[in-house]
Amino acid sequence: MLHTLEQIAALAGVSRATVSRVVNGQPNVRQAVRERVMRVVEENHYAPHGAARSLARGESNNIGFMSWGNIADVLSNGYWSILAHGIAESCAAHEYFLTVLPAASSNDSSRQGILMSSIASGQFAGVVLSAQFGSDRSITMMKEMGVPMVCIGRKPAHADVPFVQPDNMGGAHMGTTHLLNLGHARVATITGPMNNIEAIERLNGYKLALSEVGISFDESLVMEGDFDEARGHDAAQALLKKHPSAIFCANDLTAMGAIRAAKGAGLRVPQDLSIVGFDNMPICELTTPPLTSVGQPIAEIGRSAIDLLVKQIARQRSDKNGGGLNGHAPSMLFPTQLMVRQSTAVFNPRSPHNRSPSPKPRKSRVQ
Amino acid sequence: MLHTLEQIAALAGVSRATVSRVVNGQPNVRQAVRERVMRVVEENHYAPHGAARSLARGESNNIGFMSWGNIADVLSNGYWSILAHGIAESCAAHEYFLTVLPAASSNDSSRQGILMSSIASGQFAGVVLSAQFGSDRSITMMKEMGVPMVCIGRKPAHADVPFVQPDNMGGAHMGTTHLLNLGHARVATITGPMNNIEAIERLNGYKLALSEVGISFDESLVMEGDFDEARGHDAAQALLKKHPSAIFCANDLTAMGAIRAAKGAGLRVPQDLSIVGFDNMPICELTTPPLTSVGQPIAEIGRSAIDLLVKQIARQRSDKNGGGLNGHAPSMLFPTQLMVRQSTAVFNPRSPHNRSPSPKPRKSRVQ
DNA sequence: TAGAGAACTGAGAGCGCTCTCAGTCTGTTG
DNA sequence: CAACAGACTGAGAGCGCTCTCAGTTCTCTA
Missing domain, CATH: 3.40.50.2300 (Response regulator)
Known part of the structure; x- marks a missing residue:
């Protein structure tokens, strides 16, 4: 909270770059130095500033969850709670944050505009949305923006968007x-x-x-x-x-x-x-x-949605770095019982x- | 997505600063210029990059919601869904994002460390937590870090943390x-x-x-x-x-x-x-x-939690800018029926x- | 023990935005 | 019509971090 890389570097008597290496677990730091830096980091409860890191890396560590509408009763029926739980759990496992994006109904265009621009703003590495609430228009926009996404439930008009759903x-x-x-x-x-x-x-x-x-x-x-x-x-x-x-x-x-x-x-x-x-x-x-x-398997469906999304995000990133293996992301159908x-x-x-x-x-x- | 302030500025034939003013609705831009910039912004679906903005402003537009544990059944009982709905709604109204922070149980210290450092990283302008799940230690740490917070339910050991709960x-x-x-x-x-x-x-x-x-x-x-x-x-x-x-x-x-x-x-x-x-x-x-x-009034309790939190955040910000009016944030008890x-x-x-x-x-x- | 190669370290240039400050351009006044 | 307040605009210095690249220090091998 109180500290920056720069300050930690000064305290440890090394450069910013070295602290960065230590904090990110990269190689090529002498063991003694590594330990010294670690100690300073811990003593000062240092944690890298998220926004700065996102900016520098050009990647976000946030996944958007577009589903909550003004649809209280949908929420209260428990289905979404369980789903959300699976989603949140898997996000944590992949070290992403999960951000709730109150979905706009198709007719609330101002709300939808805000929503889209927040997605356009690059705050989100990817988006999970519900077929039930996602408007066709916002899906189209997100496709154009190239935002990785996964749909909970098939969206017939968007066959190319990977989805997860029960059989x-x-x-x-x-x-x-x-x-x-x-x-x-x-x-x-x-x-x-x-x-x-x-x-x-x-x-x-x-x-x-x-x-x-x-x-x-x-x-x-x-x-x-x-x-x-x-x-x-x-x-x-x-x-x-x-x-x-x-x-x-x-x-x-x-x-x-x-x-x-x-x-x-x-x-x-x-x-x-x-x-x-x-x-x-x-x-x-x-x-x-x-x-x-x-x-x-509701929670599992939620988890899988994130797994699929994370794979897409990873692929997109490696594509940018020249890796060229494309291919269609798979959708998943889950067995019922x-x-x-x-x-x-x-x-x-x-x-x-x-x-x-x-x-x-x-x-x-x-x- | 595809554009930066710089590019929009070039397209509109103005400087970065001017585009920034227009995008943020600040005064002192000639009407004609404002319109021209607006047009370019819209034509290109430009939206400011969230991380960059946070970094430059030194403030986050994210509120953390610490509650989800590995407690699936708590979630599925519907109480938390309704609460979360109220919270999400109010966040949207205040133009904050709501990020789900899977709470760590007190005995899972590695998870708790990750949680704390993500909060320490300044990603969150404030945190809502549940008295039921928030460990005393993490609350203490957050107090030390000066992170604004509101508790859903009273936390006896932390009487100074504002809370909301039913009577x-x-x-x-x-x-x-x-x-x-x-x-x-x-x-x-x-x-x-x-x-x-x-x-x-x-x-x-x-x-x-x-x-x-x-x-x-x-x-x-x-x-x-x-x-x-x-x-x-x-x-x-x-x-x-x-x-x-x-x-x-x-x-x-x-x-x-x-x-x-x-x-x-x-x-x-x-x-x-x-x-x-x-x-x-x-x-x-x-x-x-x-x-x-x-x-x-579960949803209302959730909404009020955010209202309280937003007030605290605002106060903290104005304090930094020299404003000195402090005073204790109020807690709220809601009537039952x-x-x-x-x-x-x-x-x-x-x-x-x-x-x-x-x-x-x-x-x-x-x- | 010189020299090659590997291991390590730091300087510096951004990422995209905000915000201050100085400079320019009005439109009024005396 | 000169002078000046006030409206407008742009240059530039960061925010805190990452990452490349060049330089330095070791560690072997011949």
Whole structure:
């Protein structure tokens, strides 16, 4: 705090350059000198000034995390916390700082301008952004600026931006198949917002699972949600009129809404209605009944995003120094895993709820 | 990205200094010149280089947020998400960046060293830290370095560090009094970890409420928890043997554990057992039954932390420039609010659970 | 023990920006 | 119309660090 390289150099009786070498662990310093400098450094709690170092090196040690919007409820649902935790951890491991960039909604152009200029200012070595919040325009700008970036979730319009995401389709397929194997024939689904690629992929997984067992897709068993509990509740309430015996939900919050709707309608979960969620948040164990859910390795996805980004940054730097090995940065799809809890059960033909429109039960073959 | 002040100056046919004035909105630039420069700046998407600016100005535009530990479950409980959201928002409003500093546990000294030297490096204009995670030693060091800081939660050993926190004692008093007013006489409590000041304050609020109505404090009705669901469950399970008719829990997660324990013991909430939580997390509305909880303005606390910090930073800067008005930065206590939901009810003398050791019901006077 | 080569050290030129200070250019006044 | 205040502008000296390059000191080998 109180000291500069210059002062430490004076105190140790060497030049600035030598102190710099010692501080950065470079070779070519006599052992005795090295120790003397180290002692002075420690005695004075010297630490190199970050901004000066960035300026001199022409590189930043900061990674930007563009995700936080004015979207408090998204944050509070816990998904982002876990993700952020993985991201922060990996940043620390790579010795980068993680800086939170409150993402601007596409229509808030002044905020977006500030955001972009802060990125343009070279404060960030790279940026992690969420497909959900990153506007297409800002992605385009960042591409033009040549800022390394990684997207959490695929961004269809920007296929060239490396991304990390769970195997949404595979997971939804697995969750739906679980229900089908339990003998359910009328499996409904509550999707996420259909402008969201992950929601679409999950719906596709659901469709695939149905078609595999020869059940034709019934549009009336699909309701669009928005990944939130309230919408999940309303959607489920509407769906229950169609007498499904099971509902596959696009995420856990939606599933919690569905459970609430079922209870409200006097149905027992899982005896009258089986429910599957997606994300396997910690909350799944705390609901009544505990929620069967398709799990994704959220923290690991966050970590991998940073790993990918750091690789890109490194490549960019070596490119500048003449190294020419280019090649496309890979994206990563993470496997999902079904966590069976107590919200799903074998199809129950005797449930009063299932008697109305000819349930046609499937032969149960529990996994 | 691609441009420096120098280049913009050349393009606009003026000197560096003039471009600097325009970019920083300073006076004393002819209108015509100002516009010409602005145009060049915009055409080239110029933004000043952050590190260079910090270096030249001798100030950072970054605030450090020291809280994230390797404590994934703390994060995932949502409290920190909401707090972080308030913090991030206020930082953006004050035009600071928010950088996440993964806090080191006190026993991880190498990590702590890195952390401290990054702070010492002057990258941060100030630091927000959590009383829960900030080690006393790092606080002492930061005080020595003169880094402005604000603590989320009081740190008894550092009374001079400004802090923001909810009125824990008042809130606990309110929550407990609510139960007493419902006629409960055997009100148990599950505390937070007793090395945590907030947990202690909440316990004190509980004691105060009891003493106010002349009920003597019964140690056997107190169990120590750790703000987590699992410990809440176990603590409640143990407490139930003492036949309390109500439990005041130090936070919502603990309360959720208590609900689970009650159900496991065949008790109905609230008919056999009333339960109150603390924090009023969004999850309170989703439990069965919805949880009565003492609410604190989490996001506002986060925002205020930054407001306080920014004031300190400003004062420090003006001090350096000769301004001498010092004075102690204020701390802030935020009011709590009781959210009554369905987990609390009037004392029920006919509950089988309440028949054992002479319940001595209090006369119910519902609020 | 001279000479080559390796190991070590320091001087100095930036990185891109800010900010002071001196100089230039107005537009008023007396 | 000379003189002067006030508005404007640019030169230049850093901010604290890194990194190259030239110079110095060792350490071997012949």
